[in-house]
Amino acid sequence: MEIRLRVFRFQPEKDQRPRYDVFTIETDPTERILDLLEYVRGDVDGSLAFRRSCAHGVCGSDAMRINGRNLLACKVLVKDLGTSEITVEPLLGLRVIKDLIVDMGPFLEHYKSVMPYFINDDIPADGKEFLQSPEQRARFDDTTKCIMCAACTTSCPSFWSNTEYVGPAAIVNAHRFIFDSRDTGAAKRLEVLNEQFGVWRCRTAFNCTEACPREIKITQAIAEVKQVLTSGKLE
Amino acid sequence: MSTLKTTLTGYTGYRGREGHYAFLLHRITGLGTVLFLVIHIIDIALVYLSPKGFLDVVALYQTTLFGIGEIALVFCVFFHGINGLRIAYFDMFKPANWSIETERNSTRITLIATLILWLPATFFMARNILIHNYGLFGG
Numbered sequence: 349m350e351i352r353l354r355v356f357r358f359q360p361e362k363d364q365r366p367r368y369d370v371f372t373i374e375t376d377p378t379e380r381i382l383d384l385l386e387y388v389r390g391d392v393d394g395s396l397a398f399r400r401s402c403a404h405g406v407c408g409s410d411a412m413r414i415n416g417r418n419l420l421a422c423k424v425l426v427k428d429l430g431t432s433e434i435t436v437e438p439l440l441g442l443r444v445i446k447d448l449i450v451d452m453g454p455f456l457e458h459y460k461s462v463m464p465y466f467i468n469d470d471i472p473a474d475g476k477e478f479l480q481s482p483e484q485r486a487r488f489d490d491t492t493k494c495i496m497c498a499a500c501t502t503s504c505p506s507f508w509s510n511t512e513y514v515g516p517a518a519i520v521n522a523h524r525f526i527f528d529s530r531d532t533g534a535a536k537r538l539e540v541l542n543e544q545f546g547v548w549r550c551r552t553a554f555n556c557t558e559a560c561p562r563e564i565k566i567t568q569a570i571a572e573v574k575q576v577l578t579s580g581k582l583e
Numbered sequence: 584m585s586t587l588k589t590t591l592t593g594y595t596g597y598r599g600r601e602g603h604y605a606f607l608l609h610r611i612t613g614l615g616t617v618l619f620l621v622i623h624i625i626d627i628a629l630v631y632l633s634p635k636g637f638l639d640v641v642a643l644y645q646t647t648l649f650g651i652g653e654i655a656l657v658f659c660v661f662f663h664g665i666n667g668l669r670i671a672y673f674d675m676f677k678p679a680n681w682s683i684e685t686e687r688n689s690t691r692i693t694l695i696a697t698l699i700l701w702l703p704a705t706f707f708m709a710r711n712i713l714i715h716n717y718g719l720f721g722g
Contacts, residue, residue: 416598440593505606508593509586552670554602554686571678
């Protein structure tokens, strides 16, 4: 099948404003969008810039807007889009560095702000390890799946309006530790999330959950953090 | 890209699902309701400030244009209220309802419930406009 691939192009060192380049490509319906971009960069225009690493939906490097929706280019087949007109644009809300590459700095700063690491300075009872039941482990299993692709945060209307909002990805990663029975840093994280640009900026537009390539129930995780903040009980 | 441009690009260009459009409609209906409240406060204040002006405003409200605006206002109030209750219930009592299937279905139900309440109101309000402004139905 023949498709028209419209690609957002912007090279700050020489472009005044962004433009869209159109590439007509003969391809198979089962090719991925990432394959099309690789073809363009390899055979048509070597100046096209985009991120990719594992190309198998694990590393989260190639999140971008494909036909107006945040997706991983390596997980979407041409036939999934149901059209021969495909538009590829960078994630919204983060500064474009070049073409499809955005500055992940602000996103990672928000991630760091929630202390996304295990906090516990106590000595385990047996002197070796902190034990946890399968039920306690299951409590935060869903939010361990985040691959930091930023598809959720950059699909969030609150983040578009104000990039100071900590964003869904940071809340998901805070949730992963807040509900971990072995961790003792929940109060510090909840303090961050209870601030003006914390969890209360969520307007439940649900774009984050729809965009997550790992199918994490992000809005639910955010609501659970809100519940802890209102009830004061960590359950 | 400025924040305003990013926001507007996202609002209008992002191809979200039911939740995205429910969010947008919630904003629009909220603004519509606030606009009405501001106008309403001003017109009621005229009772004290300028009784003659108040009567002029009431006459203005009886025009067809404002009649249509009131029908839109009823939609705004119903949608904003029902959708607000849905969000509050999910967020405060049932976070597990924030699953894709439940969220999509609840959004559709919200719109259907709004229409069920709004359409009869629209019928009576439109009928009143036709009776009093156009002399139809024996008016």
